Amino acid sequence: MRILVLGGSQFLGRAIASHACAGGHDVTCAARGLAGPIAAGARFVRIDRDLADGLAPLAGETFEAVVDVSRHPGQVRRAVAALKRPGVHWTFVSTISVYADNRIPGQRADTAPLREPVTADIEHSTEAIYGAAKVACEQAVGDDAFICRAGLIAGPEDPTGRFAxxxxxxxxxxxxxxxxxxxxxxQFIDVRDLAQWIVHAAETGLTGIYDGIGPIxxxxxxxxxxxxxxxxxxxxxxxxxxxxxxxxxxxxxxxxxxxxxxxxxxxxxxxTRDTSPARAAGLTSRxxxxxxxxxxxxxxxxxxxxxxxxxxxxxxxxxxxxxxxxxxxxx
Ligand SMILES: NC(=O)c1ccc[n+]([C@@H]2O[C@H](COP(=O)([O-])OP(=O)(O)OC[C@H]3O[C@@H](n4cnc5c(N)ncnc54)[C@H](OP(=O)(O)O)[C@@H]3O)[C@@H](O)[C@H]2O)c1
Known part of the structure; x- marks a missing residue:
């Protein structure tokens, strides 16, 4: 498949590109090139998603699958407008920080209440509005996509140093x-297991909303x-x-x-999220x-x-x- 990773120059995005390349896919990573190198075997296209015409370097290209890791509603809206077409499999990497209630154990992605999204004039996320901005991003993507709400991501190349x-x-x-x-x-997920599942979702046309996190x-x-x-x-x-x-x-x-x-x-x-739906849809955890x-x-x-x-x-x-x-x- 021709797969576009919007991002791909650090941690999860790079792992997705790397796994897709290893699976024989034709992979393009589009970013500014500031965060780090892209995966070996992928093609790099320089873009700036904060500019109104920042996706122009991708004009005229067609992809069968797109994976977006952005946290900024403005970036997501522009990507959807420029690249989301019928028949293109779309993955949006979201977060379990979208949920409104952190107290009740065992909640499921398809039923748990969400935070109020940030308003439509908000372009950029900050740490303070991260979850609400991701809700707005999800809504901009629409419900025909694969929405993967990641929990804490662990493993090699983690720039946060948390799990480490x-x-x-x-x-x-x-x-x-x-x-x-x-x-x-x-509860957490190894970056390579999450990357594998996201590529699997593109390969199999999986859509719907899931939590991307390992067993408790x-x-x-x-x-x-x-x-x-x-x-x-x-x-x-x-x-x-x-x-x-x-x-x-x-x-x-x-x-x-x-x-x-x-x-x-x-x-x-x-x-303590219930990840049985994700497991049934192919997520495995080392x-x-x-x-x-x-x-x-x-x-x-x-x-x-x-x-x-x-x-x-x-x-x-x-x-x-x-x-x-x-x-x-x-x-
Ligand atoms: N880490 C965790 O534990 C955790 C937990 C839950 C959910 N998540 C989610 O998982 C995903 C992690 O993604 P990630 O590891 O790949 O890191 P990330 O920090 O989300 O990466 C952002 C990517 O977008 C690119 N980018 C940023 N600004 C850009 C711009 N203006 N134009 C073009 N590209 C731009 C960056 O590359 P350049 O800087 O090179 O442009 C980078 O490749 C995110 O969606 C995050 O919200 C993470």
Whole structure:
């Protein structure tokens, strides 16, 4: 097939292009060329989607499938107007941040309520309006497309450094600060599994709205499977939300965070989505240990980014936790 990836110069877009090339497809990646190189074997076309005529370099070309990873409603509207034609399979990569309710576990893509979309005059997304902007993007694409709402994407080439915290930390071994309880849920998707499914969707003409995220595991299983795949010798000290927050350990991502941790019950629905429809439609997931091992190999070979608590910050929180235990044991 002739496949156009709008993007393709970083992480998921590049993985999609790479997987499509490996499957023998004729792949074009269209971007500004700022984020990074495109996949080997793909053709690069330079475009700027923020300009009114920014898609002109693609004029006259025909594609059987288009994959768009944009988060900006203006970019999506212009792409739909210029390139979406009957018979062209269209994939829009969205996000589970479109959902209005993060508390209720087990929600499904086809029934869960969405946030209000941003208004039609909003061209660009920001972190503050990311989910609402993606709702507007989805609406601009229409309901004859494959809308893939990704959960946290992990694996080699991740520019965020979020998932990478865990393989990097586990590989050091020793006492590991673990958030919440070993029974809490964790859910994410390996970038290569998501890319494979998106190419599969184009090949098979899959349409509809799905969550693109892997199976739910407990955090205890996740950490021990990853440690075991890395041959790391770790013990886990589970520390509750109140203590973490009192010691300025932050949620999800960024400096001083424990990545992939979200406070419960506020986010009990965010990492517990029902992905049985996606699985029935062909999404498969490799074991988390494989993702952890390959992420670590990539980090080491490329000096890739890792965010989260530093080693000293983790030690300080653990020391405070043990001091509290000792205090509590005093007669
Ligand atoms: N990472 C996660 O954990 C996560 C979770 C849920 C959903 N998602 C979604 O998954 C997708 C991730 O996509 P991704 O990894 O490929 O990263 P991305 O950051 O969404 O990539 C954006 C792509 O668009 C291109 N681009 C940006 N501005 C452009 C412009 N003005 N004109 C032309 N091209 C432009 C960029 O290339 P140039 O800069 O070279 O132009 C890049 O290739 C996104 O849709 C994101 O919302 C991600």
């Amino acid at each position: 915290y865990w393989p990097a930390r586990l590989a050091r071994g020793g006492e590991v600060l673990a958030p919440g309880s070993p029974e809490d849920a964790v 595991r407990t955090r205890g299983e996740f950490l021990s499977e990853c440690a075991s795949a890395l041959n790391a010798s770790c013990t886990f000290t589970w520390v509750d939300r109140a203590f973490l927050e009192a010691h300025d350990v932050r949620r999800w991502a960024g400096p001083r965070s424990l990545p992939l941790w979200l406070p419960l019950p506020d986010y009990a629905g965010f990492l 074991p988390p240990g494989d993702t952890a091992r390959d992420t670590l190999l990539w980090l080491r070979a490329n000096n890739g980014p890792v965010i989260g608590l530093t080693s000293d910050e983790e030690k300080d929180v653990l020391a405070a936790w043990h001091a509290r235990d000792a205090e509590n044991m005093r007669p």
